[in-house]
Amino acid sequence: MxxxxxxxxxxxxxxxxxxxxxxxxxxxxxxxxxxxxxxxxxxxxxxxxxxxxxxxxxxxxxxxxxxxxxxxxxxxxxxxxxxxxxxxxxxxxxxxxxxxxxxxxxxxxxxxxxxxxxxxxxxxxxxxxxxxxVAGGIPVIKTLFEGLAGNEIKRVMGVMNGSCNYILTRMENSGKTYQEIFAEADGLGYLEADPQLDVGGIDAAHKLAILSSIAFGTKVDFDGIQLEGIERVSIEDITAAADMGYKIKLLGVAQKTGRGLEQRMQPCLVPETSPLGQLDGGTNMVVIEGDAVGQIVLRGAGAGEGPTASAVMADVCDIARGWSGSVFGQPAASLETAQSAQSQAAAPYYLRMALVDKPGALAKIATVLGEAGVSIYRMRQYEHDAPSAPVLIVTHKTTHAALEAALENMQGTGVLAGEPVALRIEEV
Amino acid sequence: MxxxxxxxxxxxxxxxxxxxxxxxxxxxxxxxxxxxxxxxxxxxxxxxxxxxxxxxxxxxxxxxxxxxxxxxxxxxxxxxxxxxxxxxxxxxxxxxxxxxxxxxxxxxxxxxxxxxxxxxxxxxxxxxxxxxxVAGGIPVIKTLFEGLAGNEIKRVMGVMNGSCNYILTRMENSGKTYQEIFAEADGLGYLEADPQLDVGGIDAAHKLAILSSIAFGTKVDFDGIQLEGIERVSIEDITAAADMGYKIKLLGVAQKTGRGLEQRMQPCLVPETSPLGQLDGGTNMVVIEGDAVGQIVLRGAGAGEGPTASAVMADVCDIARGWSGSVFGQPAASLETAQSAQSQAAAPYYLRMALVDKPGALAKIATVLGEAGVSIYRMRQYEHDAPSAPVLIVTHKTTHAALEAALENMQGTGVLAGEPVALRIEEV
Structure with missing residues (x-):
């Protein structure tokens, strides 16, 4: 000994x-x-x-x-x-x-x-x-760094802030607004002293930046993350997404593309039947995709005394065994500077909008989308009492630029009643 | 270098x-x-x-x-x-x-x-x-051995034979019998040259024996596993279990009890909403419960060129880094001889039986169960055309001994039309 x-x-x-x-x-x-x-x-x-x-x-x-x-x-x-x-x-x-x-x-x-x-x-x-x-008790650093060392990593995704997932899950289950559930979570002591760290996505983005570095051999680049919190997620969107077979999650995604390293932390839709879609409450989940291993999903408690201490002890035990190695998976001096790429990869999008109740309103929106090259996959128009009609659209894969152009052009149609909401659908 | x-x-x-x-x-x-x-x-x-x-x-x-x-x-x-x-x-x-x-x-x-x-x-x-x-590309050995080294492990569970899970999933989705889907899987080359290794649960039990040793500090004890394959799982049970909110999985479970090490590899019911219940097709899943970390779930491909080679390379990379350590988590000389315990822990059970169509038949079964100390949680009697009535029962937690006694005593009631089926429900 x-x-x-x-x-x-x-x-x-x-x-x-x-x-x-x-x-x-x-x-x-x-x-x-x-x-x-x-x-x-x-x-x-x-x-x-x-x-x-x-x-x-x-x-x-x-x-x-x-x-x-x-x-x-x-x-x-x-x-x-x-x-x-x-x-x-x-x-x-x-x-x-x-x-x-x-x-x-x-x-x-x-x-x-x-x-x-x-x-x-x-x-x-x-x-x-x-x-x-990262992700409390889940040994995700060890998995990425060591367990998948033989893989070129393709994508890392995760729900890595339990408080945000708790809030989104509670909104869905209770039908209450973001503001109501935020106050509830704050009262229960579920949020950081500065709640913006949680609900602004900053805490989760810190974690994503660390995972990206190990996964892609790049220097940690927190500033390169396209970051949006959950404050603007409405109960209407949660309900409408559920109606189309999706859940809204604060999802971190990092992937290397031809243009550089894409890192996003933002509310996304995921299919309700996927492991990420089935993740309720304060639990964390990290999904890692490697060229050899395919998709690995890790799930567990992302915070709390026992889980976090368990992770600390894993590191202590490795050091006790005399195991050393590079901090971010390969020597720090060999890490590349990340070329930050805004999301260029095409993805399907969810759109929710209210249209004035006039014949041809929906046709105008469809035309604008078509002209911008955004193709409609599914559409649903709800019955309504109000003078505006709620419409949900799921697009086929489209670039963010095309979508932005379409949203811009919708403003000139005169049929929008309020601002449309657009959320990315992450394919998982 | x-x-x-x-x-x-x-x-x-x-x-x-x-x-x-x-x-x-x-x-x-x-x-x-x-x-x-x-x-x-x-x-x-x-x-x-x-x-x-x-x-x-x-x-x-x-x-x-x-x-x-x-x-x-x-x-x-x-x-x-x-x-x-x-x-x-x-x-x-x-x-x-x-x-x-x-x-x-x-x-x-x-x-x-x-x-x-x-x-x-x-x-x-x-x-x-x-x-x-174990479990192909999923780094489960590393997680148990290193990632959770600070934990006293409470229970390890897993679906670790993709072929069996494929067969059970296909039976459910197609409504076909075990024999039909077995022939289909065999024709597709999904089974080992000796299919008994898969469908008899032997391959999965080998894996469970290895996980048990690391988890509990005991010598690998394959012979101590209570082993039952999937050959006797009927499409009737899969359908009836689904009707009660469960899926049937070939589930390995290892846990240390007061009486010793309990290792089981057998068809079990799990809630359809649990991660194990949602695991379809050839994917593997391992669930590890530690005193500090709580429950960790790992999911990924359990076989195939890429995933298995990925796992081999993880080991090769660790050796390249100069990391050595005990083979089963602690020095082999210090591993205890497992005291094999047959499942003594109480669990709920699923029972399916056909009763002769006579007034009071169900009451007789209920009486026999009650006399053996087996309490009924839920019961469902189906409408039927045949001269016998299909009945499903989910019990409260009961010992295996009490259940066996009840099944024995049912034989004397004269109301059974055929052998009852009893399957353990694993709480996950």
Missing amino acids: SDPLRLGIAGLGTVGVGVVRIIRQQAALLSARTGREITISAVSARSKGRDRGISLSGYAWEDDPVTLATRDDVDVFVELMGGEDGPAKDATEAALKAGKHVVTANKAMLAIHGQALAELAESKGLTLRYEAA | SDPLRLGIAGLGTVGVGVVRIIRQQAALLSARTGREITISAVSARSKGRDRGISLSGYAWEDDPVTLATRDDVDVFVELMGGEDGPAKDATEAALKAGKHVVTANKAMLAIHGQALAELAESKGLTLRYEAA
């Missing part, structure tokens, strides 16, 4: 406490599986006095995470504070400079500073691991 | 050819990801002359896999011949004795000889890896 692997843990929120619990309760299992004892030398958090439901008396306390990260009795710095800058980044850099491996759950830090941190770690021959940063 | 990692590949069927293709086509990707070139020194197969659609002229040919496995220019022996004994086992042993790492897709060999091979490998400080042996 080798020497113990000694951790310094900064951040004792839900996840930090979960990690401490696993290390205590599963000590025998962990040493059987890794061949080493895993111990905690020291911990750090903002408030020393807070009751966290576990005793920390066996561990040294450091007020300053940088001091913790550089202690002589720490082999691995476990960063669970969060935040893209500030103490998390300072302590991570200090740890790497002091020759410590790092395990982090910090998606924001990696999405923004991942390249610099990876270069620093690799220049020192150290490991920086972050399974917990 | 380190020295190249040199492979010797024995077995050039579908999977072997797939591995050769990946190594050629993805050479740049593989060396970027592992830091080493991956090369093939020599190959071996039964027939040298056969056209495999790829040129093998760059590789030395060995008629004898044992000779291949021990060549000086081979670092890793890749065993893709199959068969629990014979050349596969001889060559694997020879490779390990000669100091070569081994990668294999051979579930039968591991299910029967896994413990001895693991002890041999570990005594030499070598790695024996087998991601391709």
